[in-house]
Amino acid sequence: MTPSRPLDVRVKRVYDPAEPDDGSRVLIDRLWPRGVSKERARLDAWDKELAPSAELRRWYGHDPGRYEEFAGRYRRELAEPARAEELDRLRALARTGRLTLLTATRDLPHGHVRVLSAVLAEGPAG
Structure with missing residues (x-):
């Protein structure tokens, strides 16, 4: 069995501009972010x-x-x-290329997407 490559998961604020190298863009918030249109967000998915x-x-x-x-x-x-x-669906997306997890949270180092990114990288449980 060949070892799988590490997942390329990034974390950004949904208010930051979308960039060509973001890959799949998934919003991970329960509420839609204030002041952001669906067009500007350029999401591939919204996973509440x-x-x-x-x-x-x-x-x-x-x-x-x-x-x-x-x-x-x-x-x-x-x-x-x-x-x-x-979680498996997000891991599958990340295996096909970069996955950018988006949130409205201001403090990214203390935000939930940082935890989610680590859980994705750790792989499925048992």
Whole structure:
């Protein structure tokens, strides 16, 4: 069996301009970002189901002091069987070329797409 190449997953704000090398552009937010038209977003998909739950998002409140706990809780949400098919679909997209995960979140280093990117790179669970 040949080793698979690492997935090329990038993280950007949906407010940043789309670029030719973005590859597949997927929005990972439950709510549509304010002030962004569907044309400007240039999305290939909008995956609300892989965004953190509303309860987790409210608890976190984008407080960097809660990031590590948030990341652990979000990983547990992503490990739920109902999300496996969506994760597999994103991994398949990333195997065909670059995948750019988009979010409206301002603080990308403490955002959910950073966690999701790491989960995708780790591969399917057990």
